[in-house]
Amino acid sequence: MFDLHKTALSTKARMGTLSTDHGTISTPIFMPVGTLGTVKAVKQDELIDKVKAQIILGNTYHLYLRPGCDIIENAGGLHSFINWDHPILTDSGGYQIFSLSDNRELKEEGAHFKSHLDGSKHLFTPENVVDIQRTLGSDIIMVLDECPPYPSSRDYAKESMELTHRWEKRGRQAFLNTSSKYEHGQFQFGIVQGGTYPDLRKESSKYVTDLDFEGIAIGGLSVGEPTELMYEMTDLNTDYLPENKPRYLMGVGKPANLLHCIARGIDMFDCVLPTRNARNGQIFTRNGYINIRNAKWKNHNRPLDPDFPTDLCSQYKMSYIHHLFRNSELLGLELASLHNLTFYLWLMEKVKERIANDSFHNWYQEKAKVLDTKI
């Protein structure tokens, strides 16, 4: 399913393709997040035609609660329900459950939790999150894990990792014992944990590798630790992961983070940042980021970047986009969300060009600095 086409000069950056029954994904790739089966403010045809998205993400926890598995199954699965005939990855719900701090309890069998919507009680187990994702029918399903907070004591991180490992073993078995409910196949990715402890990260990389998932995610990072520490853990993890499996760094990040983590051997990313920040007026550009709500744009009567292929950049004056945001007009959210996602996917294309022509290592650090600059 994963073909590694090239490893970059002087960095661990890689290019490959991940083949699913809903299409082939060219890595490194960023996956727009569609929590409830919709990438907020962006239409499905725009995701294809404008953003050039190759795969989107859905959240198992949210979809399980709303609209619920029965509705999605009746509709013929998530692809059919949301009218998206391209790859989908769903998480396991683990991360969302562990964000419910007071409303969840971990037991050996799984995670008991109360819905954030109505307080109703539920249990996710390594087995039933496989079943749920079989019903969703996502192309890539994630195994149930626990994501410890930062900071965590070594003891807590170790116990949590060991619980995750036991859950992953059960989850992998459940996956192997079941099959797809629809006409397309599914892959399952494991998740490496271990907090910010190098020896645990190393142990977890090896353990998860041995379970022979179709891909491996790095979890538990981008949860509040310093950026440099996130880079270090990522770097260490990929040293112990097999070359022939795709590597997915969960929940990362800003454009600069993507470049640094690609240099450390990551193939796949997801994050709500480009769409959430778009709704707050943060726009990413080739020359850095801006906040369109800032008064400096009030009378700026030119497009932001006339040669960049989004409507926000090339069609509209910044004064108008500023006006839309200052007045909470929906069009502002739409244009900014569409723009930021297009920018993220554009950046992945640039990365691939650079890897292909062996210039990535000379380029990414300087580029990351520029992208991280406020204009």
Next chain:
Amino acid sequence: MFDLHKTALSTKARMGTLSTDHGTISTPIFMPVGTLGTVKAVKQDELIDKVKAQIILGNTYHLYLRPGCDIIENAGGLHSFINWDHPILTDSGGYQIFSLSDNRELKEEGAHFKSHLDGSKHLFTPENVVDIQRTLGSDIIMVLDECPPYPSSRDYAKESMELTHRWEKRGRQAFLNTSSKYEHGQFQFGIVQGGTYPDLRKESSKYVTDLDFEGIAIGGLSVGEPTELMYEMTDLNTDYLPENKPRYLMGVGKPANLLHCIARGIDMFDCVLPTRNARNGQIFTRNGYINIRNAKWKNHNRPLDPDFPTDLCSQYKMSYIHHLFRNSELLGLELASLHNLTFYLWLMEKVKERIANDSFHNWYQEKAKVLDTKI
């Protein structure tokens, strides 16, 4: 500027074209409302390519307050500011001011009002609303009027009408004494008032006709009076309006209202209803209207009307649209707004076909009944 091409058999329905420097409008027409220079939740290119909008409306009161005339003038006028190189009509602000009941005072010179945003004090006069709309650069500008509430006593309606008439005379003079600030020309429409009193309506129609505006609007209707009374007043007004001027019924209405008023000789409409109701989940279809939030759509796994050319109707399952609305997802607002406007413009095309082939009178009453039915 207005060419009357045909008057229908047995009804007062008409077909014509209204030529502006930003393009020709084929009537009867519905004008989507873009209060702050954006038709809520719909992109400008979608208005052209999907809705097939020929002209949009902006609100002088709102644009004057936000972003303000200086910003729009610096941007090169409203067309340039909002990136819309097609016709625009702006109202005079009169209707909005009269909605501010406690925060406005009418004097002979004009309307004093306090901003609903910050309480700041302003004065709109028949002359300065011409100047403001010269700065906006809309293709069609409206004269300042007073819009009396329903019900109003005959005395109040008469005095209000007479004030409006004096303002219209001054406003017309101000228009004739000034010229466009940009490269395109502008037209000015007068407004007929007179409450729900037939003799006043008749008097106002004649008075406004004599001022020789480029078009004539019927104001003061759709403000709470019974629908039948609105139809009666419209019917009476058009009897006293010249054949060779376009007639614009302000603030109307539901699809059925449009058909009945076209039969009574109206050429142009505007209303926030299709977009506002879209955001509340009301969807207009060829077979009546639905509320997508209703539980009956929760498990309805088919498109609403596969042959209707909107994404909402043809691409998505109703269960998904229902899910989007139940979860306040922006995509729902976008799809529904785009759909309802497309439906309104589609309806105007059907009307024109019917007038052209002399079957409008046999069709519109039955069709209005169907469109007004809740599915």
